Amino acid sequence: MSLPSDQVKKGAARAPQRSLLRALGLNDDDMSRPLVGIANSYNTVVPGHMHLDRLAKLAADGVREAGATPMEFNTIGICDGLAMGHAGMHASLPSRELVADSVEMMALAHGFDALVLIASCDKIVPGMLMAACRLNLPAVILTGGPMAAGELDGKLVDLISVFEGVAKHQSGQWNDEQLAALECAACPGPGSCSGMFTANTMACLCEALGLALPGGATALAQSPRRAELAQASGRAAVAALKKNLRPLDILTKEAFINACRVDLALGGSTNTCLHLPAIAHEARAEFGLADFDRLSKKTPHLSKLSPAGDLRIEHLDAAGGVGAVMKALEPLLDTTCKAVGGESIADYLAPQPSAYEALGQRVINTLEAPLSPQGGIAVLSGNLAPDGCVVKAAAVAPAMRVFSGPARVFDCEEDAVAAYNAQVIEPGEVIVVRYEGPAGGPGMREMLALTALISGGPLDGKVALVTDGRFSGGSRGAAIGHVSPEAAAGGPMCLVQNGDVIALDLDNRKIELKVEEAELERRRKDWRKPEAKFTRGALVRYAALVGSAAGGAVLKGN
Structure with missing residues (x-):
């Protein structure tokens, strides 16, 4: 069959291109084989990425063993932990688009026939998945693995x-x-931070979607299994090419539903409410916030990992990993969905349910005896969030599931942190942080510095936090994010004043601003959009193009 790389290397007219390939050390035999791009976010800035060069070499070995020629290239990777709490966090979510664009451009420019996508950490994994959907070349994603606790x-x-x-x-x-x-x-070493934070949640979803190999989400970064997975991923990419199995064959609406159910059962990061819809958008599959809401009401919460509990990813791995979670969820899943590591996602399920216990508790509960009958993420709506907002319900104390109090309003995260440090915030208040959405931020900054101050200090369990920004997957407590429409777009958040009562009801999925509609209309007439925080560069372009968090914060025109 004709391959994309043929346009680079075949025929007399392509002698100049072959000359360049020979400069790389490729010979006639190498050029006669399919070219497999290995996209790698390796760097020595981020602990989750510092070992990916080793994995890339092993993946390349797997590609060669399977009869193809590997060609490695790199893309960026931002560490949210290092970027947290300062201006650097503006760059985090926008970097997802840069990762997707760079992989797309490299594959398009060089005629790759298939891809191995090697990534760790929060925005890089979804960015590579988005690129895989755009290109629709046979592909396997290999995540770098979790850090040990x-x-x-x-x-x-x-x-x-x-x-x-x-x-x-x-x-x-x-x-x-x-x-x-x-x-x-x-x-203690390389890998993505050891709880069910965004990076590890996304790794679990890669496996549940069927675009990563079984066991790939939970094997520790430094384990021998991770090295075996790397080689196997290289072989699997070539096998997918031979079978003509492409990402859009795998990433169907049913696959996204499966992944969402796994996410909800694990109590994963609320950032998946941005990333799954964004990936689905690129896959031309209809899946969004309404699906999270619908599925959350019908999918039980089965596992309580950090930050909701004391268990870490290594305990989930010992219990059988994502395959064991999917086995527990089997009656709720569509196991006929295709997968790159087998004939279907049925091949990913553990052979039997796991009763493994750690730290005195069962790691994966059953459908018959769940931690909660509803999923770990809840989507709320009401007059403060007409298009919805999200909360990691699994990490909210029972006493905070229904809560109301006067608003304490801030127009940026820094002001809220300063107020906390000055002990201005009172127990019983609802902290409102606005103009931190995708466009207003810009970049929809995570607020782990603020949520950690609350959760680790005397206000733990005594205040709620509502924002059009977002939270780290490591956040816990009554932290409600992704309020849509955002304040910068004229959403109701921009009308809130100090002292307004805000009421939350997680069980009934409600968030309400207790202010008369006539008063809100009066305030709207006086509202003026604040000045942009950046006046040139990448963030200005991002702010102009990014859509609502309710739709995954995808760029307009994509």
């Missing part, structure tokens, strides 16, 4: 423990030595 004084710790430790230090509960000891113990 740290240990301090006999307790497991992770990066979120350190963020919350800052609050304990600020409140006088901890001294400098205690915080320093935690800092040194929490992140």
